[in-house]
Amino acid sequence: xxxxxxxxxxxxxxxxxxxxxxxxxHHVLGDGMDEQVGxxxxxxxxxxxxxxxxxxxxWVRPVDNFVEDVDVEGRRVPRFRYVGDH
Numbered sequence: 664x665x666x667x668x669x670x671x672x673x674x675x676x677x678x679x680x681x682x683x684x685x686x687x688x689h690h691v692l693g694d695g696m697d698e699q700v701g702x703x704x705x706x707x708x709x710x711x712x713x714x715x716x717x718x719x720x721x722w723v724r725p726v727d728n729f730v731e732d733v734d735v736e737g738r739r740v741p742r743f744r745y746v747g748d749h
Contacts, residue, residue: 668730669705674743677735681710682743688723705729 674682685708690701702725709720732739 669726670745672748673710673746674707675746676743677733677740681746682707682722683710687726690723690725702726 669684669687671684671686674684676682684705686706688704688706690704692699692701704723704725707722707724709716709718709722712718713720729743731742733742
C-alpha cells in the first residue's frame with residue numbers, strides 16, 4: 664500500500680516534532696484462520712529524543728488519521744506536513 668497523498672520522507676507534526684515516514688502497512692484483525700486485513704496504515708519514526716519513548720520510537724497510524732486536519736488554537740492545520748526527504 665502506498666497512499667498517493669503520502670510520500671516517504673520527513674514530516675512535521677502540528678506539535679513541531681519531526682518524524683520520518685518509512686513505509687506503509689495494514690492493521691490485521693483476528694488470529695489464525697479468522698484474520699482480516701483492516702485499515703491501511705503509515706509507519707513512521709520520531710527524529711528526536713523523547714523522555715517517554717526514547718530515540719527513533721516507531722509509530723503506526725491509520726492513513727485517514729495521518730492525513731486529517733486538526734484544530735490548533737482555532738485554526739485547522741494538517742496533523743502532519745511534508746517537509747522533504749531525509
